[in-house]
Amino acid sequence: MLPGEDAAVVGELLAQRFGLPFWQFALTATDANRFVIRWARAVTGRSKVLVFNGCYHGTVDDVFVDLVDGVPTQRDSLLGQVYDLTRHTAVVEFNDLAALEVALAAGDVACVLAEPAMTNVGMVLPQPGFWAAARALIRAAGALLVCDETHTISTGPGGYARAHGLEPDFFVLGKPVGGGVACAVYGFTAELAARMQATKSAAPPGHSGIGTTLTANALAMAAMRANLESVMTEAAYAHMFALAERLAAGLRAAIGRHGLPWCVSQVGARTEFQFCAAPPVNGSEAEAAMDHGLEHALHLYLLNRGVLITPFHNMMLVCPETTAGMWIGWWRWSRRRLES
Template sequence: MIDRDRLARLRASEEDRFVEQHPRSAALAARARGGLLAGVPMPWMTRWPGAFPVSVASASGGRLVDVDGHEFVDLCLGDTGAMTGHALPAVTTAVAERIAAGATAMLPSEDAAWVGEELTRRFGLPAWQLAISATDANRFVLRFARHLTGRPRVAVMDWCYHGTVDESLAVLDADGRVVPRPGALGPQVDVAETTAVVPFNDLDALERRLAEGDVACLLMEPALTNIGIVLPEPGYLDGVREVTRRHGVLLVVDETHTMCAGPGGATAAWGLEPDLLVVGKAIGGGIPCAAYGVSVEIAERLNGPMLGHEIDVAGVGGTLTGSALALTAIRSTLTHALRPEDFEVAVPLAERFADGVAEVIAEHGLPWHVQRLGCRAEYWFCPPPRDGAAAAAAVDEDLEGLLHLWCLNRGVLLTPFHNMALLCPAHTEADVDRHTEVFAEAVAALT
């Protein structure tokens, strides 16, 4: 239903507009190409629409200002890292005071016990450890799972996302074989040797694969997010828990993105019972940190190894992990943000976002769809997919690129490699309505 020639003309016009509006960002991007690989400090930054990345000058609450002085409604929020809103004042103050008193000493600080207790209160698991990122936390819990079960493989969902964990960069090909995810650079070993892959929302496939007896744990998000929001079908997550228990497979829930479901993520909101749980990004208010929790049984079984003389070379932890700075950031963030009252503001905003997009889609008779999980919402150029492979097949990079650039040129930032919006308490109904207005203009121009 989309005229591809018209789409290409619109994209070219928006590219010209972008370059004209961002001379300072263009100059900084040209300079960065002289000293930074790919011209950016982190390669994903190349995924933003436009001929070069916009350089940020400041960000506060739900707004961002670039070096050319343009203000944006920021619906990306650091791809969840700033889910609280940017520059939360209480966190800014606490972090500044902590830095002045010493950021890292390889010793616990006064905040440590509080952080463990609060994570237990929110997510239900009784024992916690810290990590610098959710990627690291996932790596650590996979080591624990293999150690405890004596089994070699990890199971993941097809087209999942768990950071840069090697075992998770795997998908199923058209013949059902485990192969590296497209784009994965230099797999250290054949992922078919380390990883079992099953489709999301398919209990029969999970049952068949776990019955082979070689899987240590299933690492999964309660809802897929990084291939677009794919929600679990009724009864699916209960079925996953039953199947994993029956086959002696540990269940690891990664809540790094799905914490958008509420203060205790989907685990608390949906009554899940994981053996291990990982959460990252948002809990530090922008300071790099993550945490992983374990059940009573797993804690008892790990106490010996964790107190062992050679734990420093066990492949778990890191010199800056669990620093005083990270613990202060987590304590301040969880004290002042990501609380029930914060979600009571952010979730209705996400509902308003989804409703506005749905109205535009219906007005133009498009076979598109908008999906929501808590304070996160995302639109698809297809009916709602039920698994990751269907979601991946529906990606339309040309259409996505135009809509992202159209929004950016009109003061609205979406997450660059999704059609995703994340809402925080600092956003307003007017911010949401601005996106709806811009989205409606783009769709009208296309159709």
């Protein structure tokens, strides 16, 4: 609750890196997304959040809505929810500009909460021109764009939005910003900061419910400062990109040798193989390509050979400590195991 020197330094580092001048802190990306939704509703006076089918933004209740046969449907897996989320959450397919335009037309959407590339239903990359057109539609409708880059920070030091010029109103980043320590951040534009301040000043006095006692705690701030200054560097990303390219190329070669109808997608240091011949263009296609039995068998195969990948779908990350020698050593070890 009392900011220290690290908070000021971290704020400056975030502004330089991501291009947004104002920052607040949270303990998780879930909290940051929840706080941003509250702010978006407060400053716009609108109730609805728009998400893309198959999205994941932590355990924020508002986003647990999917398209089922084209109909927005609250997920049955959401425990303890007592009101219909579809009254306040709109959902459309990723890469579907026509559906996005229709959903925004009523003028009741406060914000579009999105990963710039979907990463939790397998991987779904934006089609060429999608985000430029989507950004124009969102602005024209008076809604706000929230980029949740907790996963797509793999794109580069400034994330996907900075690399591709998305110009979000809000930017959310979770635990990667502190190297895995419990922390998160959300940044916003100067224009939005003024609206937020005016909204807070016009409200009755008292706690807003946005923020927690442990937000910006000393450990989190120290971790973020160390990570931003010394770990998330241009050189580290260049190292990771080269190895991720090698990994993706190796996967494609192996898939080709065996004639499998699979594809490989990549977002910077993040690589995924999926059980479909062409990369999916939306969440429904990505989910349809999933084969949970095959996925579990592959994961078990890799575990038995000393390799642990993400325990859901088929995503792999390289990190600054990953080396080509690690893969060569694993390959030789695996061959010896198979031959013995």
